Amino acid sequence: MDAFYERLIVRAATIDELLSADFEPLPGQKGDADLAGRRLAAWCRSCASGDWSLFERRLMRDGLTLAQALTRFASIRRKPSTAPPPWIADAIWIDAALQSAGEDAKQPAAHDRAEPCAFEHLLGPVVLEAEARLCSNVDARALNNLTESARASLRRSLLDELSALTAPALYERFDQARKAAAVPPATARAPQTASASTSLYDQFVAEMKGGGFRRLFEDKPVLLRLIATLTRQWFETAREFLLRLDADLAAIRRDILVAGAAGRVAAIEGGLSDPHNGGRSVRIVGFEDGARVVYKPKDLRLDIAWRALIDRLNRSDAPVELRPVRAIARDGYGWTEFITHAGCADAEGCRRFFRRAGAWLALLHSFAATDMHQENLIAAGDHPVPIDLETVLQPTADEHKSEDPEGQAFDAAIEMLANSVMTVGLLPAFARSPENKVFAVGGMTADWNSKTRLRWNQINSDEMRPARTKETGEANPNLPYVEGRYAKFGDHVGDFVAGFEEYANFLHCRCGGANGAGLFDGFAAVPVRKVVRATRFYYMLLQRLKDHRTMHDGAIWSAQADFIARLAEWDLSLIHISEPTRQAEI
Numbered sequence: 001m002d003a004f005y006e007r008l009i010v011r012a013a014t015i016d017e018l019l020s021a022d023f024e025p026l027p028g029q030k031g032d033a034d035l036a037g038r039r040l041a042a043w044c045r046s047c048a049s050g051d052w053s054l055f056e057r058r059l060m061r062d063g064l065t066l067a068q069a070l071t072r073f074a075s076i077r078r079k080p081s082t083a084p085p086p087w088i089a090d091a092i093w094i095d096a097a098l099q100s101a102g103e104d105a106k107q108p109a110a111h112d113r114a115e116p117c118a119f120e121h122l123l124g125p126v127v128l129e130a131e132a133r134l135c136s137n138v139d140a141r142a143l144n145n146l147t148e149s150a151r152a153s154l155r156r157s158l159l160d161e162l163s164a165l166t167a168p169a170l171y172e173r174f175d176q177a178r179k180a181a182a183v184p185p186a187t188a189r190a191p192q193t194a195s196a197s198t199s200l201y202d203q204f205v206a207e208m209k210g211g212g213f214r215r216l217f218e219d220k221p222v223l224l225r226l227i228a229t230l231t232r233q234w235f236e237t238a239r240e241f242l243l244r245l246d247a248d249l250a251a252i253r254r255d256i257l258v259a260g261a262a263g264r265v266a267a268i269e270g271g272l273s274d275p276h277n278g279g280r281s282v283r284i285v286g287f288e289d290g291a292r293v294v295y296k297p298k299d300l301r302l303d304i305a306w307r308a309l310i311d312r313l314n315r316s317d318a319p320v321e322l323r324p325v326r327a328i329a330r331d332g333y334g335w336t337e338f339i340t341h342a343g344c345a346d347a348e349g350c351r352r353f354f355r356r357a358g359a360w361l362a363l364l365h366s367f368a369a370t371d372m373h374q375e376n377l378i379a380a381g382d383h384p385v386p387i388d389l390e391t392v393l394q395p396t397a398d399e400h401k402s403e404d405p406e407g408q409a410f411d412a413a414i415e416m417l418a419n420s421v422m423t424v425g426l427l428p429a430f431a432r433s434p435e436n437k438v439f440a441v442g443g444m445t446a447d448w449n450s451k452t453r454l455r456w457n458q459i460n461s462d463e464m465r466p467a468r469t470k471e472t473g474e475a476n477p478n479l480p481y482v483e484g485r486y487a488k489f490g491d492h493v494g495d496f497v498a499g500f501e502e503y504a505n506f507l508h509c510r511c512g513g514a515n516g517a518g519l520f521d522g523f524a525a526v527p528v529r530k531v532v533r534a535t536r537f538y539y540m541l542l543q544r545l546k547d548h549r550t551m552h553d554g555a556i557w558s559a560q561a562d563f564i565a566r567l568a569e570w571d572l573s574l575i576h577i578s579e580p581t582r583q584a585e586i
Contacts, residue, residue: 001084001088002092004214004218005084005088005091005092006078007218007221008088008091008217008221008224008225009078009084009085009088010023010076010077010078011221011553011554012221012222012224012225012554013076013078013554013555014554014555014557014558015039015043015555015558015559015562016558017085017554018072018073018076018554018555019062019064019069019072021079022078022079022082023072023076023077023078023079023082024076024077024079025071025072025074025075025076026075026076026077027075032074032075033070033074035073035074035553036070036071036073036074037070038553038556039073039553039555039556039559040066040069040070040073042555042556042559043055043069043555043559043562045559046559046560046561046562046563046565047559047562047563047564047565047566048565048566049566058562058565073555086232087225087228087229087232088228090228090229090231090232091224091225091227091228093129094126094129094224094227094228094231095213095214095217095224097125097126097128097129098122098123098125098126098208098209098213099209099210099211099213099214100125100209116459116460117156117159117160117163118163118167118170118171118456118459118460118464119163119166119167119170119171119460120159120163120460121205121460122170122205122208122209123159123162123163123166124159126158126162126227126231127155127158127159127162128155130158130231130234130235131151131154131155131158133235134154134235134238134239134242137235137239138239138242138243139243139246141246142242142243142245142246143242144264145242145245145246145249145264145265146242146264146265146268147264147265147266147288149266149267150264150265150266150267150268153267153268153269153270154238154268157234157268157270157271158231158234160271161230161234162227162230162231164454164546165223165226165227165230165546166223166227167454167456168466168547168548169216169220169223169548169551170208170216171464171466172548173204173208173212173216174201174204174464177200177203177204177207178200178204178462181200196458196461196462196463197461197462197463198460198461198462199462200462201460201461201462201464219552220548220551220552221551221552221553221554222550222551222552222553222554222557223548223551225554226546226551230279233275233278233279234279236278236279237278237279237280237281237297240280240297241268241283241295241297244295244330244333245265245285245295248328248330248335251328251335252293252328252335255326255328256293256326256327256328256335256336256337257287257291257293263287263288263289264287264288265285265286265287265288266286266287266288267284267285267286268283268284268285268286269283269284269286270282270283272284274535274538274539276297276298277297277298280297280298281297282294282295282296282297283295284338292338293335293336293337293338294335294336294337294338294387295333295335296333296334296335296336297332297333298332298333298334298390299329299332299333299334299526299527300327300328300329300330300333300334300335300336301329301526301527302389302390302392302523302526302527302528303325303327303329303334303336303389304327304329304522305522305523305526306324306389306392307324307325307326307327308522309324309519309521309522309523310322310323310324311324312518313363313510316510318359318503318506319359319499319502319503319506320352320355320356320359320499320502320503321356322356322359322360322363322383323380323383323385324385325337325339325385325386325387336387339378339380339385339387340378340380341378341379341380341475341477342379342380342381343381343480343481343482343483343484344381344382344480344481344482344487345381345482346482347482349381349382349480349482350382350480350482350487350492351492351495352382352495353379353381353382353383353384353480353487353492354487354489354492354495354496354499355495355496355498355499355502356382356383356384356499357384357426357443357444357496357499358495358496358497358498358499358500358501358502358503359499359500359502359503360384360386360426361421361424361426361427361496361499361500362499362500362501362503362504362507363503363507364386364392364424364426365421365423365424366507366511366519367392367393368392368393368394368395368423369389369391369392369393369394369424369425370391370394370423370424370425370531371388371391371425371531372386372391372424372425372426372443373425373441373442373443374441374442374443374445374476374477374478375388375478376388376425376443377426377443377478378477378478379476379477379478379479379480379481381480382480384443384478390528390529391528391529391531392528393523393528394528394530394531395530396418421500425441425442425443426442426443426444427442427443427444428440428441428442428444428445428489429441429442443478444478444479444489444496445478445489446476446479446486446488446489453468453469453470454466454467454468455467455468455469507519533567541560541561541563541564544560544563545557545560545561
């Protein structure tokens with residue numbers, strides 16, 4: 001293997017890899033001791049806030065000492081008998097693609113883009129090569145289910161992800177080149193113009209292809225590793241999606257798209273959920289006739305059981321009719337009906353909507369549901385429709401009874417909140433962001449879908465500049481509207497409470513027995529998701545791991561992932577560790 005890649009394997013290795021049997025220490029020098037110290041200090045800061053005594057306890061949990069960790073963080077090499085890490089094979093062809101001139105360096109990989117993508121002229125060759133590899137690994141019949149616009153959607157999803165990952169590091173290099181060329185500064189908020197010069201940008205693209213990428217990866221080896229990992233995940237998940245679509249297309253048309261034939265797939269929309277399990281995420285599949293279905297790469301047996309429950313309740317003279325979502329469950333994935341956000345015909349429709357929302361709260365509370373926030377509810381006319389049910393049937397929190405009065409009061413408050421309808425997440429509530437801004441949450445909340453995004457002014461030109469912009473959506477998909485005017489929860493509290501009371505009484509009368517009188521039939525052994533921490537926590541952690549400023553060293557970069565150790569119950573953990581020792585002594 002090329003010495004360049006051998007160096008990258010070592011320098012991009014994570015803490016877990018450096019401590020594994022795949023690597024071995026070498027006789028070091030003073031510089032190596034300094035490197036080991038920096039790595040250990042970064043780990044200590046991340047997981048123990050710089051508290052070395054607490055950090056030693058953290059190491060003890062893994063059976064390590066400071067001395068052992070220092071040894072493995074200094075001079076080290078990959079054992080000759082050890083196979084290269086899986087990501088390096090992709091890194092090699094990606095590195096070659098990034099340095100290729102291509103047929104037309106100015107031609108982006110996705111031809112139908114509504115907006116340009118930052119540094120797409122550098123990243124395009126990787127996208128095109130990845131697509132070629134995908135096509136060679138998928139049967140032609142599965143590919144023929146897609147129109148060219150759908151294939152462009154897949155390419156665009158990879159291009160967007162690569163750009164989001166690499167653009168900050170690339171812009172840092174571009175800005176340095178621009179300053180070296182003594183280009184006068186442009187206004188940070190300058191609007192995009194068709195006449196913006198691209199001579200310096202074109203020169204930067206040529207320089208990156210002519211050796212600039214090699215220098216970038218020498219400085220930031222973790223970046224190439226992440227590019228390779230992200231591209232591999234795109235390849236695997238796209239291939240899996242295409243094969244599953246081909247296998248299930250007939251059932252989708254029969255059981256979900258009730259209207260019949262929908263033509264070929266014309267669009268594939270991604271980025272609708274946080275990636276899980278190797279980069280898998282929800283996709284919306286659009287057909288040529290406008291019909292849409294939702295692909296969910298997770299077990300959907302819960303959705304099938306839930307639909308059966310709602311059908312039973314609707315047939316049992318319920319005070320209001322609730323609308324479930326049609327779904328197909330396969331092994332580890334499935335397809336669901338796409339719920340279209342639609343308005344009500346009149347004010348009476350809005351009153352029915354909030355009455356049904358109250359009924360949903362009663363039912364979801366009975367199922368110990370959580371996380372029913374704005375994005376998990378769609379207003380389909382006068383029907384509020386929950387579209388993500390994976391957080392029903394949540395277990396109670398671990399109990400840690402306190403002996404002091406203050407602790408007992410805290411425990412009582414936590415228990416009261418956990419057993420209340422507030423836990424469902426449907427009612428309005430408020431939270432505070434890391435920037436100390438208060439924001440609204442809850443399935444009945446309005447004006448929630450504003451997000452701060454990184455945008456590029458004068459994108460892919462000599463005057464390119466990043467800018468943080470706040471984007472506010474024009475719609476509130478979780479709330480009903482009449483003639484363009486959204487209904488407010490505050491104006492319908494009475495309808496909501498009435499719906500809750502009626503449905504709660506209905507459930508009590510029909511299902512109030514010791515076994516719930518069939519309420520939970522069909523839910524045995526159905527997997528649900530345990531919400532350990534708020535999604536926002538993991539989002540912030542991922543953002544830290546995407547910061548290119550720590551990608552110069554794999555150990556220092558990966559140390560950030562151990563931030564979660566700050567939330568560990570150290571005393572409980574140490575008790576569990578020490579128990580086998582005490583038993584041996586006895």
